[in-house]
Amino acid sequence: MHKRATITDVAEKAGFSVATVSRFFADNGYPVSSDASKKIEKAARELDYTPNIVGRMLKTNSSRDIGVIIPTIRNPFYPDVLLGIEKSAASRGYQILLCNSMRDRETEIKYINSLYQKQVRGIILASAQNNLSYENLAGKGMHIVNLESDDSCGFCSGIDFDxxxxxxxxxxxxxxxxxxxxxxxxxxxxxxxxxxxxxxxxxxxxxxxxxxxxxxxxxxxxxxxxxxxxxxxxxxxxxxxxxxxxxxxxxxxxxxxxxxxxxxxxxxxxxxxxxxxxxxxxxxxxxxxxxxxxxQPGFETGKLAANMIIDLIEGNEIKYDRLEPRxxxxxxxxxxxxxxx
Amino acid sequence: MHKRATITDVAEKAGFSVATVSRFFADNGYPVSSDASKKIEKAARELDYTPNIVGRMLKTNSSRDIGVIIPTIRNPFYPDVLLGIEKSAASRGYQILLCNSMRDRETEIKYINSLYQKQVRGIILASAQNNLSYENLAGKGMHIVNLESDDSCGFCSGIDFDxxxxxxxxxxxxxxxxxxxxxxxxxxxxxxxxxxxxxxxxxxxxxxxxxxxxxxxxxxxxxxxxxxxxxxxxxxxxxxxxxxxxxxxxxxxxxxxxxxxxxxxxxxxxxxxxxxxxxxxxxxxxxxxxxxxxxQPGFETGKLAANMIIDLIEGNEIKYDRLEPRxxxxxxxxxxxxxxx
DNA sequence: CCCCTTACAGTAATCGTTTACTATAAGAGT
DNA sequence: ACTCTTATAGTAAACGATTACTGTAAGGGG
Incomplete structure (x- = not known):
């Protein structure tokens, strides 16, 4: 098992600086000449290079994971929700970290902390016990969407199902x-x-x-x-x-x-x-x-929740339809x- | 929203070097005096500090996530498996990254790549199409456990269900x-x-x-x-x-x-x-x-699979019971x- | 011909940790 | 008294990316 190629390896092989390689992969507006692009692309291919997300995350402080906490995945309602979440999340470049709380308060708290440590910026809660206090998280830039809007959590956003x-x-x-x-x-x-x-x-x-x-x-x-x-x-x-x-x-x-x-x-x-x-x-x-x-349309709820949490993370305005019981x-x-x- | 405290903040507040703080939290054998421990613990508490996993991962190159790819979570067999995986994984300090391939080959490949980029060291596959080639992954230190041992994947480990x-x-x-x-x-x-x-x-x-x-x-x-x-x-x-x-x-x-x-x-x-x-x-x-x-005991299968992948990652010997059909x-x-x- | 803008590339600092070294002091053993 | 451990702490170099700056050359407008 040989080591993974890093951006430095690619830079050397391609004959350009790491900055240029980084720009090539970032693919944001910054111009990279077509000559450079070609050489970098070639070098990357030959080295089988693919960016290390961890390095990127450390620098940019922007995780593209969202946490999802549900009571138990064995009640098929939650898989539905989860698929909806995954669908929206994937289309916006996010991935989900799944946690089953098994309706256990301690487990729930443990998972929340673990997500926080992983620099997750948003959590979708379907498990929340009333009065579980998230205040400390709120101040630390964590966003929370509660699948059932709970008055007791002032700063949680919620999907309003009647x-x-x-x-x-x-x-x-x-x-x-x-x-x-x-x-x-x-x-x-x-x-x-x-x-x-x-x-x-x-x-x-x-x-x-x-x-x-x-x-x-x-x-x-x-x-x-x-x-x-x-x-x-x-x-x-x-x-x-x-x-x-x-x-x-x-x-x-x-x-x-x-x-x-x-x-x-x-x-x-x-x-x-x-x-x-x-x-x-x-x-x-x-x-x-x-x-x-x-x-209660689980899939739709999930899609909504994912879009909401991502909008919160990215600082967009949030405004969604209500889902009506039928x-x-x-x-x-x-x-x-x-x-x- | 104020910034998260870092290890440096704690070090300053406690009056010790970051190395000592790091050691305190690592809690591996390295000795830290009880005086230091007390002060660091206090400082950390006051600053509400908790280690940044991303920083740690970058340095240690050891993700504690394992990827799980299943066809669809809507077939309740997979939630069972998943719970088993989560159970074993949690007890050994690992967390799972869930991916639903929806039985789509391209989606599966996309997810595998994404997991690789996230420095995941092991993937449990329940979705694998025969002949999907993972060779390139193998050489890069990725471990794979295939829920159905598939001859066509020479280096995959598998749970042998008859x-x-x-x-x-x-x-x-x-x-x-x-x-x-x-x-x-x-x-x-x-x-x-x-x-x-x-x-x-x-x-x-x-x-x-x-x-x-x-x-x-x-x-x-x-x-x-x-x-x-x-x-x-x-x-x-x-x-x-x-x-x-x-x-x-x-x-x-x-x-x-x-x-x-x-x-x-x-x-x-x-x-x-x-x-x-x-x-x-x-x-x-x-x-x-x-x-x-x-x-086919999904929960047991999941537990086995998780233990297997973690043993592979940690370089332990692997040897497990077979599960018998009934x-x-x-x-x-x-x-x-x-x-x- | 001079000034401005734009395209492009490199340098080096930085993100938050871990850890190999180095250093010091206190006992322990002889 | 001298050497060897052991406990404890600090220094500083990584890990793999991003990005603010700085710099250069070319082209355009006057």
Whole structure:
């Protein structure tokens, strides 16, 4: 294994100074004669030279990486987001550093610090716990885009998705189907989005919604925690004998688990219980019954987030469209008491 | 936004030389007096100093990033792998740079180059097309672990998963269920794994297996291509009137699509046609009928791959266990003609 | 013919670390 | 008392790029 060629090697071989070689590769306006260009190009090719990004970064202090922190890549909503991010990022010459926080606060902080040390100038957070303090980062030139704009983080930019309306749409749908009492199954209300969905539901059902909050938060690395949580909690509710005919899950993955949990008890969805999710991940149309849900376009969200963080980094003006929640009615919801029609 | 503190700032504030500060943070054997340690620690804290990885990398030429290239993160098998990689990597102080090739050769090459420029010393490839030439990289100190050991890449290390045996197990299972003629649905045989699965199947079915190869390869960014491919091709086969009673799909995602495609035509799985997949992703037990498949432990594979690449980078000896394929029988396979029993 | 501008190239400082050397002082061993 | 280690600290040269300056030659306008 021989050493990598450096800009100096190329300069020597081509018979020009490193400055000229640097300019040739920078390809910004600075003029380089065609004679020089030809010789440098040739030398670089023969030496198999390609610029060392690290050297460049040290000097220019401009990383072209953006950090992305998500709870877990096993919930397919996040791969969607990630692809959107990658798409926008790639087209603007940025690459992503992926971090799975596994919903663990300490891991999240560790990753944020590590990104900071790597001179990353922008982080997209999809994992943020409320009140996690980033103040110190802000002052140090770090930009943050929070996928769910969180009031508690004053200087974070956010993609504004109307979770509240999402919750309202779902609740309205169930109400239309004559469901009198419903349950909302969720992980802890430590994220604004979850609180908002609940608020939306309450705006319709007032106190006739049973909120069932899971007590555990940290993700396991094996198995899909949300799915299992859905199964477990659906079972708990049904066995508790509460008069519930509809369940809204905080996301599709949980919703899929809820359906499974209900069916495992020998009951029918939606005959006995209607179930709805949130996100509209691909899975929701693959399972049966297919899942009624709110479409939250992950890919689009990702694209938006990436463009936003890059605009922040590059000091451009930012101004984007909102993404609107859309109700997707599928087979998992039906009239209350529908089985006995 | 004020400037980040550098090692020099800390040195001045603490009243020691940068060398000592550097040693304090390096925390390798070099002795630093407790007096110095205390003062440096204090100064660093007050200045909110944290080492600049870029500066360090330039000097030490040792990136602690490893590149991971996968076809698409939308097939949940890869998130599993990725989590495994992240787990091992994190525990050894490495971080991952994620790249989705979208099964596009050019994108793959672009990413590889970009990783090389970033001084990454090791890449885990899950995307490799056969014959993609990495020779030039090898000579430049880049290590490569190919998730499917590919003979055509002499110097790549690989995780040895016995795809052939996997194919054999599935075929054997169908044979046991009296299926006379089956089909194998796959994307192009440009990966060794796919060829091996087919070989395994053929070792049992000889020429009584219809191999249906999809012609498109590049991934779309929206929708899960493999799922749609499965749907489409299942439809094609059935409409062609071939006397097939069992279908093996190249992976679970495709298999899920196959089941959907069959059911959309009003047929029953496994009553009319048995279907099997490969991978054992979570999805395969969530759909109905649940999918018979081969368990390929993605998480374990990822852990192995990460340890391997890091051992290669650090010059350690490498020696690992093989992962064995395991047949998982679920509801999507049954006796040939089972519907009419 | 003189002045100005433009094209082009080189010199050398700089980015934030690490580390090979060099240096000093305190014990340890004889 | 002399040599050998060991602990501790500093000096200064890298690492591979970028870029502010400086300089030169050619061409244009007057």
């Amino acid at each position: 979770y509240r309306l999402g919750g309202r749409l779902l609740a309205g749908h169930l109400k239309d189907m004559n469901h009198e009492r419903i349950a909302f199954i969720t992980s802890p209300l430590t994220k604004k989005s979850r609180q908002d969905i609940l608020e939306g539901i309450r705006s319709i059902y007032k106190d006739r919604v049973l909120t069932v909050i899971d007590n555990r938060e940290t993700e396991d690395e094996t198995g899909i925690y949300e799915y299992q949580m859905g199964m477990r909690m659906a079972g708990d509710i049904l066995k508790s004998g509460k008069s519930i005919t509809g369940i809204i899950a905080v996301n599709d993955m949980t919703g899929a688990g809820v359906i499974k949990g209900i069916m495992d008890l020998g009951l029918d969805v939606p005959g006995d219980i209607s179930v709805a999710g949130f996100d509209n991940i691909d899975l929701s149309s693959m399972i049966s019954p297919s899942l009624t849900t709110i479409d 109700l997707i009615i599928r087979a998992s919801t039906g009239k209350a008491g529908g089985k006995y029609d | 795809y052939r045996l996997g194919g054999r197990l599935l075929a054997g299972h169908l044979k046991d269920m009296n299926h006379e003629r089956i089909a194998f649905i796959t994307s192009p045989l440009t990966k060794k794994s796919r060829q091996d699965i087919l070989e395994g199947i053929r070792s049992i079915y000889k020429d009584r297996v219809l191999t249906v190869i999809d012609n498109r390869e590049t991934e779309d960014e929206t929708g899960i291509y493999e799922y749609q491919m499965g749907m489409r091709m299942a439809g094609d086969i059935l409409k062609s009137g071939k006397s097939i009673t069992g279908i093996i799909a190249v992976n679970d995602m495709t298999g899920a699509g196959v089941i959907k495609g069959i059911m959309d035509l009003g047929l029953d799985v496994p009553g009319d046609i048995s279907v099997a997949g490969f991978d054992n992703i979570d999805l395969s037990s969530m759909i109905s009928p649940s999918l018979t498949t081969i368990d 047949l998982i029988i679920r509801a999507s396979t049954g006796k040939a003609g089972g519907k009419y029993d």
